[in-house]
Structure formats: structure tokens, C-alpha cells
Amino acid sequence: MSTAVDDELWSAIGDPTRRTMIDLLLSDGPGTATSLSRRLPVTRQAVSKHLAVLDRVGLIHAESAGRERHYQVDEAQLARAVAQLSAVGSTWDARLRRIKRIAEAIERNRHTNEGE
Amino acid sequence: MSTAVDDELWSAIGDPTRRTMIDLLLSDGPGTATSLSRRLPVTRQAVSKHLAVLDRVGLIHAESAGRERHYQVDEAQLARAVAQLSAVGSTWDARLRRIKRIAEAIERNRHTNEGE
DNA sequence: CCTTCGCGCAACCTTTAGTTGCATGTCGCG
DNA sequence: CGCGACATGCAACTAAAGGTTGCGCGAAGG
Numbered sequence: 609m610s611t612a613v614d615d616e617l618w619s620a621i622g623d624p625t626r627r628t629m630i631d632l633l634l635s636d637g638p639g640t641a642t643s644l645s646r647r648l649p650v651t652r653q654a655v656s657k658h659l660a661v662l663d664r665v666g667l668i669h670a671e672s673a674g675r676e677r678h679y680q681v682d683e684a685q686l687a688r689a690v691a692q693l694s695a696v697g698s699t700w701d702a703r704l705r706r707i708k709r710i711a712e713a714i715e716r717n718r719h720t721n722e723g724e
Numbered sequence: 725m726s727t728a729v730d731d732e733l734w735s736a737i738g739d740p741t742r743r744t745m746i747d748l749l750l751s752d753g754p755g756t757a758t759s760l761s762r763r764l765p766v767t768r769q770a771v772s773k774h775l776a777v778l779d780r781v782g783l784i785h786a787e788s789a790g791r792e793r794h795y796q797v798d799e800a801q802l803a804r805a806v807a808q809l810s811a812v813g814s815t816w817d818a819r820l821r822r823i824k825r826i827a828e829a830i831e832r833n834r835h836t837n838e839g840e
Numbered sequence: 841c842c843t844t845c846g847c848g849c850a851a852c853c854t855t856t857a858g859t860t861g862c863a864t865g866t867c868g869c870g
Numbered sequence: 871c872g873c874g875a876c877a878t879g880c881a882a883c884t885a886a887a888g889g890t891t892g893c894g895c896g897a898a899g900g
Binding site: 739741766767769770773774790791794799 | 885887888889890891896897
């Protein structure tokens with residue numbers, strides 16, 4: 609049901625700091641570890657580690673420019689990730705609906721049998 | 725952008741073992757720490773800790789029956805959680821689309837100005 | 841009765857998110 | 871050119887979380 613690749617994606621996106629970083633990179637465009645750390649409640653080094661994680665799973669990619677290292681969201685990969693997440697959501701949603709249908713069926717049955 | 729409640733939900737659902745547990749509870753109905761641990765690659769104690777986490781954020785709730793403790797998914801809460809997840813997904817999706825639009829607009833502008 | 845089974849608690853290990861401190865490389869300016 | 875300022879990377883350390891083993895206790899059941 610959940611593959612190793614899935615788990616990597618989830619753990620990458622599951623972290624609140626990493627999610628906020630993706631938000632920032634999307635809203636403000638490419639950024640560096642230092643620029644991101646200025647808008648986050650953690651140090652530059654922590655941000656740097658998160659960038660490494662996101663880079664490793666392919667959600668962002670870096671580009672060196674002089675002494676700076678600019679990171680940018682890989683749109684295609686992020687879109688793929690979003691699809692994976694919503695897939696799990698809809699699986700659960702479908703199961704919830706199915707359970708509800710079964711419950712209602714049992715309920716109906718109970719009612720019709722009460723008269724005997 | 726991400727509230728503390730959101731983060732609790734994400735960290736609850738972000739763990740692969742917990743996600744599988746929810747899957748099992750949905751597909752097989754209510755279960756105990758022992759019954760779940762038989763279908764998972766971890767020990768009963770690990771499962772027990774995860775159940776405690778899921779219980780604390782309200783995604784499942786327990787019911788004592790003799791020496792057993794049956795856990796069950798709280799459908800309403802899970803539905804709410806799924807909604808939260810897909811909300812983040814659509815936010816990113818919307819931003820990706822907006823960026824793409826802006827990029828296209830710039831591209832168009834560049835082309836019209838090239839003749840001057 | 842006494843064995844078995846399910847559970848919770850405690851101690852411990854490992855990984856990961858976070859910190860501080862330091863060394864290195866690049867930019868810009870006198 | 872030389873030097874200060876700044877961005878980065880690397881290393882060591884701490885804290886929290888997922889996982890394990892081991893133990894003790896209460897409920898079921900032969």
C-alpha cells in the first residue's frame with residue numbers, strides 16, 4: 609500500500625519546516641539557505657540540512673552562483689508529490705464511504721427484521 | 725500558513741507505520757495493539773505507542789473490552805484530516821499554476837519587446 | 841488453581857531535527 | 871592587490887521520536 613518511494617516523499621513533506629520552506633520557495637521564488645533562514649524560526653544550518661533532504665528526493669534543485677547557492681522548486685516533481693498525497697487521501701475517503709454504505713445497509717436490515 | 729494543529733495532524737499521518745495502521749483499521753475494522761502488530765513489521769509496543777499518538781490527536785478512539793482494548797477510526801476526524809491534507813496540496817497546486825501563468829506572461833512580454 | 845494472553849511501564853538504542861563553533865571561498869571596495 | 875564582510879560547508883553536541891527488549895499485572899479459560 610505504501611512503497612519506499614512514497615515513504616521518502618511523505619517524510620520529506622511531513623516535516624513542518626520543510627513544508628514552509630516549499631511554501632516560501634513557491635511564493636517568493638528561488639532562495640538560498642541564508643535567505644530562507646531569515647524567514648524561518650530556525651538557523652541557517654538547519655535550513656541547509658532540510659534543503660539537502662528536499663534535494664535528495666528531487667523536490668527542489670540547486671544552482672551555484674558565485675558564493676551563493678540558489679534553490680528552486682522542481683514543479684513537475686512537486687506536482688507528482690501532491691498527486692501521491694491526494695491519492696492516499698482519496699483511498700481513505702473511499703473506504704470511509706464504503707463503510708458508511710455497509711453500516712447503512714446493516715441498519716436497514718435491522719429495521720426490516722424488527723417486525724418478525 | 726501552517727498552524728500547530730495542522731502540524732500535529734501531519735506528524736500523525738506522516739509516519740508510514742501509522743498510515744498503514746489507519747489503512748488496516750479501515751479495511752479490517754476495529755483492532756487491538758496485538759492484532760495490528762501481527763500484520764505489521766514492528767512489535768506490539770511500537771504499535772501501542774502509535775495508537776497512543778493517533779488517539780491523542782483524535783483520529784482513533786479506544787474502547788476497553790475485558791483484557792483487550794479495541795481501537796477504531798474516528799471517521800469524522802479522519803475526513804477532516806484528509807481535507808486538511810488536500811488543502812495544502814491545492815495551495816501548492818494553485819501556486820504552481822500561478823507561477824506558470826506569470827512565466828508565460830513574461831515570456832510573451834520578452835517576445836514583443838525583442839523587436840525594439 | 842494456575843497457565844496463558846493482552847496490556848502497560850521502564851530502560852535502552854538509533855535516527856533526525858536542531859544547535860553552536862569553526863574553516864573556507866567569494867565578493868566588493870579602498 | 872589586500873582585507874573585511876558575507877554565504878557556505880563541515881564537525882561535534884543535544885533533544886526528541888521510533889523502535890527494541892524485559893518485566894509485572896490483571897483478566898480468561900482449561
